[in-house]
Amino acid sequence: VQLQESGPGLVKPSETLSLTCDVSGYSISNGSYWGWIRQPPGKGLEWIGSIYHTGQNYYNPSLRSRVSMSVDTSKNQFSLNLRSATAADTAVYYCAKEGRFYSLDFWGQGTLVTVSS
């Protein structure tokens, strides 16, 4: 299983941060949840949200008002949108596959997104 994040590395404040995760070696439709996690520079990990191939999703309560996630099974990829970005959203963003009991068993390499004018 391999995951690869892609998207702009620079986002302006108040704009939408959009990322896509391409999955290979495993079908998104196989019945796992797929997640986004972020890590601000020098800080710890923060779960953003998870989505099932049917579109069922769960978001971090602290981000719920600004987050949306979607799945494209035809492209075997899933996406993240984070609206009204601020400097506090600057982080390395990881996509990951959920395994047993909410573990995250495969991760992408991560992509740094900087929110700045």
Place this chain on the structure above:
Amino acid sequence: QSVLTQPPSVSGAPGQRVTISCTGSSSNLGANYFVHWYQQLPGTAPKLLIYDNNKRPSGVPDRFSGSKSGTSASLAISGLQADDEADYYCQSYDSSLRASRVFGGGTKLTVL
């Protein structure tokens, strides 16, 4: 403030055994949800190290072990090696936060 509490740092000499604690509450570890551990080497993505409290994915040495009791969990690393120097995170599920996956704040392991 993380939902799961870890010490910011631990250290040990090569060959020694160290433990990293992870303390939760009645809505996560105390509710019998599993704890998982990740190792993050400098500049790399986290890697699943222990899942379901005490299981090792294929390829993880048996020097790494996990345990859980009540609202607390521990990661033990025996026979410390220089390349074990990394950040370690615990993670679980919290039923009070609408299906939230939650992380500990992370522990920096220094091999002296």
